Amino acid sequence: MYCIRKVTDDLLWIGGNDRQSPVFEAAHPVPRGMSYNAYLLLDEKTVLFDTVDRSVQSQFFENLDHALNGRKLDYVVIHHMEPDHAATLGDLLLRHPEATLVCNGKAVNMIRQFHCTDPSGAILVNEGDTLCTGRHTFTFYAAPMVHWPEVVVSYDSTDKILFSADAFGTFGALNGYLFADEVDFERDWMDEARRYYTNIVGKYGPQVQALLKKAATLDIQMICPLHGPVWRKDLGLVVDKYAKWAAYEPEVKGVLIPFASIYGGTETAANILACRLAELGVQVEMYDVSVTHYSYVLAECFKYSHIVFAAPTFNNGLFDTMEHLMRDLCHHNFQNRTVALIQNGSWAPASGKLMSELLCQMKSMELLEAPVTLKSALAPGQEQELESLAQALCASVKGEQPSVKEEAPQDKPRGFVCKICGFIYESDTLPEDFVCPICRRPASDFEPLG
Numbered sequence: 001m002y003c004i005r006k007v008t009d010d011l012l013w014i015g016g017n018d019r020q021s022p023v024f025e026a027a028h029p030v031p032r033g034m035s036y037n038a039y040l041l042l043d044e045k046t047v048l049f050d051t052v053d054r055s056v057q058s059q060f061f062e063n064l065d066h067a068l069n070g071r072k073l074d075y076v077v078i079h080h081m082e083p084d085h086a087a088t089l090g091d092l093l094l095r096h097p098e099a100t101l102v103c104n105g106k107a108v109n110m111i112r113q114f115h116c117t118d119p120s121g122a123i124l125v126n127e128g129d130t131l132c133t134g135r136h137t138f139t140f141y142a143a144p145m146v147h148w149p150e151v152v153v154s155y156d157s158t159d160k161i162l163f164s165a166d167a168f169g170t171f172g173a174l175n176g177y178l179f180a181d182e183v184d185f186e187r188d189w190m191d192e193a194r195r196y197y198t199n200i201v202g203k204y205g206p207q208v209q210a211l212l213k214k215a216a217t218l219d220i221q222m223i224c225p226l227h228g229p230v231w232r233k234d235l236g237l238v239v240d241k242y243a244k245w246a247a248y249e250p251e252v253k254g255v256l257i258p259f260a261s262i263y264g265g266t267e268t269a270a271n272i273l274a275c276r277l278a279e280l281g282v283q284v285e286m287y288d289v290s291v292t293h294y295s296y297v298l299a300e301c302f303k304y305s306h307i308v309f310a311a312p313t314f315n316n317g318l319f320d321t322m323e324h325l326m327r328d329l330c331h332h333n334f335q336n337r338t339v340a341l342i343q344n345g346s347w348a349p350a351s352g353k354l355m356s357e358l359l360c361q362m363k364s365m366e367l368l369e370a371p372v373t374l375k376s377a378l379a380p381g382q383e384q385e386l387e388s389l390a391q392a393l394c395a396s397v398k399g400e401q402p403s404v405k406e407e408a409p410q411d412k413p414r415g416f417v418c419k420i421c422g423f424i425y426e427s428d429t430l431p432e433d434f435v436c437p438i439c440r441r442p443a444s445d446f447e448p449l450g
């Protein structure tokens with residue numbers, strides 16, 4: 001049975017909702033499901049805007065058959081060739097060989113790659129090209145890397161609708177409501193819209209800014225994305241968010257504390273820091289990165305102005321779940337934040353140095369203080385270090401001059417660590433004939449702490 005909603009008098013939503021797949025694109029949990037939007041225009045010509053993911057293909061073809069109501073399909077506009085939209089394109093062309101594809105040259109290459117077929121007679125569109133379908137005229141604009149290189153968006157100058165491909169999409173199935181103004185978007189959808197943007201398109205901020213610049217020249221009254229609700233009111237709400245996200249600007253002046261903790265020592269320090277920040281009136285949020293999927297924490301990193309990464313050393317490296325999060329931030333071109341670190345290591349703390357190295361791979365990351373170093377757990381008297389860090393973070397969040405920093409004694413470790421077993425020899429000098437009491441390796445296998 002068909003399941004369709006009317007967008008305008010002659011435009012129909014004919015997509016589908018998948019609430020069974022636990023993850024999107026084999027990576028991101030989607031506990032609220034996922035929508036795959038496709039639209040059909042019933043003008044003098046009929047025009048299908050994109051197909052759908054395999055998971056909803058049965059519903060989509062039922063919708064398409066019903067909506068066409070015996071008419072032939074004249075055009076298929078392909079905005080994006082990623083299989084969550086184009087997986088059913090091959091089947092569609094078998095069912096509707098009469099349809100003419102409208103896409104760019106890069107999409108044609110991808111059709112060959114994904115569907116092993118050479119689309120004949122396709123109309124290739126470049127920047128600014130138009131397609132008239134009767135009452136409507138569509139203009140095409142390239143949007144490379146929002147989210148793949150072949151992406152185009154199209155603008156219907158008749159009804160002032162932007163078909164925006166992945167841009168302005170969200171995670172989450174449409175539960176009967178098609179339009180953003182039919183739901184409380186800020187309360188119920190914005191977190192998932194942020195998580196979708198940051199994880200899917202977050203790497204490509206400059207390209208999104210380029211698209212926003214083109215869109216700003218158009219009179220847009222409606223946005224039809226390929227995922228999530230259609231925008232026909234308050235478009236500024238989502239456009240303003242996109243401008244911030246694409247510029248890697250935080251939405252909230254406050255402190256996010258993503259932490260990993262094996263036996264609780266690091267978590268306790270993170271909790272104490274959060275308490276001091278809360279007492280100072282600073283907005284603070286915490287996530288255990290071993291429990292909360294990194295896609296959620298990455299989105300929160302985009303949201304907050306200040307981040308304290310807290311993690312233990314593990315096998316002489318950085319604990320895996322924190323390393324995963326920080327590498328993911330690097331891969332998403334994350335930048336422009338003020339950060340601090342809490343490291344832990346029972347015999348050779350190294351997580352601070354390794355987190356610093358990962359931060360060095362990101363642009364414009366300001367390290368506020370030297371790392372707080374824990375040895376297994378916060379030692380008596382070390383609360384003062386967290387108090388100082390909270391004060392420094394508070395001053396920075398509130399835009400005050402940072403206080404003069406006092407380096408914690410633990411920040412300048414004296415001694416040498418065995419590269420083989422991690423034994424630490426605490427002294428300014430290491431005797432040449434020294435032998436590790438644990439693994440019996442010579443002094444040449446030691447390196448200075450730091």
Ligand code: FEO
Pocket residue numbers: 080082084085147148166226227
């Ligand atoms: Fe929704 Fe980039 O595909």
